[in-house]
Each structure stands twice: as C-alpha cells, then as structure tokens.
Amino acid sequence: MNTNRRHALKTGGALSLLSLVAAAGWLKPGDAAAADAWNKSAFETHSLDETMKALGGTSPVPSNDIVFFSTPDIAENGAVVPVGITSKVPQTESIAILIEKNPNMLAAVFDIPPGTDPSLTTRIKMAQTSNVYALVKANGKYYATSKEIKVTLGGCGG
Amino acid sequence: MADPMKIRANLVGDSTEVKVLMSHEMETGQRKDAQGKTIPAWFIQKVNVTHNDKVVLAAQWGPAVSKNPFVSFTFKGGARGDKVKITWVDNHDDSRTDEATVA
Numbered sequence: 001m002n003t004n005r006r007h008a009l010k011t012g013g014a015l016s017l018l019s020l021v022a023a024a025g026w027l028k029p030g031d032a033a034a035a036d037a038w039n040k041s042a043f044e045t046h047s048l049d050e051t052m053k054a055l056g057g058t059s060p061v062p063s064n065d066i067v068f069f070s071t072p073d074i075a076e077n078g079a080v081v082p083v084g085i086t087s088k089v090p091q092t093e094s095i096a097i098l099i100e101k102n103p104n105m106l107a108a109v110f111d112i113p114p115g116t117d118p119s120l121t122t123r124i125k126m127a128q129t130s131n132v133y134a135l136v137k138a139n140g141k142y143y144a145t146s147k148e149i150k151v152t153l154g155g156c157g158g
Numbered sequence: 159m160a161d162p163m164k165i166r167a168n169l170v171g172d173s174t175e176v177k178v179l180m181s182h183e184m185e186t187g188q189r190k191d192a193q194g195k196t197i198p199a200w201f202i203q204k205v206n207v208t209h210n211d212k213v214v215l216a217a218q219w220g221p222a223v224s225k226n227p228f229v230s231f232t233f234k235g236g237a238r239g240d241k242v243k244i245t246w247v248d249n250h251d252d253s254r255t256d257e258a259t260v261a
Contacts, residue, residue: 106222
C-alpha cells in the first residue's frame with residue numbers, strides 16, 4: 001500500500017519535471033530546425049493563432065522593423081512568387097513565411113544563427129490573392145508584418 | 159536521386175552571399191491528376207546549410223515553397239576557397255547534399 005503510494009508520487013514527480021522542462025522551452029518545437037524532426041503540426045495549421053500555438057509562441061507584435069523587399073504587389077503566377085524578407089529586429093532567431101489563404105498557412109521557417117544576416121529571399125506558392133506574413137522570432141518573442149500580394153490567375157490583371 | 163543543386167557562393171565585402179537553386183518537384187498533395195486521383199505530397203522538409211561545419215542557415219519547409227526552390231541569403235565571414243555545403247531532406251526521406259566553393 002505504502003510502496004504504491006511512494007511509486008505514484010515518484011512517477012508524478014518525474015512527469016511534472018518533464019512538463020517543466022517543456023514549459024521552459026527546452027523541448028520546444030521549431031528551434032534548431034536541422035537537428036529536430038520536421039514540425040508537422042505547425043505545417044498543418046490554418047490560422048495565425050493555430051500556427052503560433054504550434055510554434056510555441058504567442059500572438060506576434062506588429063513591427064515596422066520587418067521589411068519585404070523584391071516582393072511583387074501583383075504576382076502573375078501564383079506558383080512562383082518571389083519573396084524577400086529583412087528583419088531589423090535585434091537578435092533575430094528565425095524568419096517564417098505564412099500565407100493566410102493557402103490550404104496550410106505556414107510555408108517556411110528559416111533559423112538564422114548568429115553571423116547570418118536576418119535577410120533572405122525565396123519563392124513561394126500562393127493559391128490566391130492573400131496576405132503574406134513575415135513572422136520573426138527575436139529574443140524569444142514573435143514579431144510580424146504583413147503584405148497583400150494579389151495573384152492574377154489567367155493573366156489579365158486584377 | 160534528384161538532380162544536383164546549383165549553388166553560387168560569392169564573397170561580397172566581408173560576407174558571403176549564397177544562392178541556391180534546388181531541383182525538386184515540391185508536389186503539394188493538393189493537386190489531382192487527369193483521372194481525378196490526388197497526387198501525393200512530395201516536398202523538401204528540411205534544409206541545412208553549413209560553412210566550415212558551422213550551420214549558417216537551417217530551414218523547415220512546407221509544400222508551399224515553389225517547385226525547384228530558390229533561396230538566397232548572406233552570412234558574415236567566409237573566404238575564397240571555403241566550402242559551403244547544403245543538404246535537403248524530403249518527406250520520402252530522400253536527401254541530397256551538394257557543395258560549392260566560395261568565389
């Protein structure tokens with residue numbers, strides 16, 4: 001009887017330790033992309049809130065220190081939309097690209113180690129005209145800015 | 159095995175500018191073929207760029223990255239002759255590693 005109780009206490013203790021570790025961020029997904037497994041849950045989200053939850057963050061703070069460059073206002077081909085993002089937020093750790101109206105919102109997460117400029121370009125697919133978010137994690141906090149990119153399917157402008 | 163990546167690594171001032179074009183279908187899993195069957199998703203999930211064994215960029219991607227993905231970025235340091243190594247892994251656990259010399 002007593003030993004059972006002891007045992008229960010022990011396992012309980014171990015469990016809460018694990019959750020503490022998780023809460024402290026040591027087991028948080030999204031960091032160190034290369035070492036960790038692919039963050040499946042984050043790539044299956046459909047809204048900014050869900051994505052933020054899956055990345056282990058809170059609602060991002062709007063920031064003017066994140067700038068889109070070489071990014072069109074109107075993309076003629078939604079399959080290849082060039083996007084460039086520069087973050088001037090100090091201690092930028094990662095830059096993510098989210099597309100509001102895509103089937104899955106999160107497109108890419110780039111981890112920026114110290115020594116790498118927090119600025120990159122890539123190409124993304126867009127299902128339709130949508131807001132595109134640049135989400136920056138800096139010093140443990142999330143910042144975001146958004147830009148609407150119009151996608152013209154079939155050629156004639158819109 | 160997929161086609162090799164095209165990698166350019168150029169010294170600009172005291173930084174190295176890396177441009178990479180990967181060869182990959184990046185199938186979203188949303189499209190259907192002529193018979194109306196869904197084409198299964200097939201896309202790069204992880205990308206890792208190292209310079210002298212130090213990671214300079216790590217990424218996780220979803221299928222919303224364009225076919226034949228392109229990325230450019232800049233890191234501080236690097237010298238002519240240094241190697242920049244890029245590895246990708248897709249959702250079929252297929253992977254490819256290519257190397258370029260900083261010019």
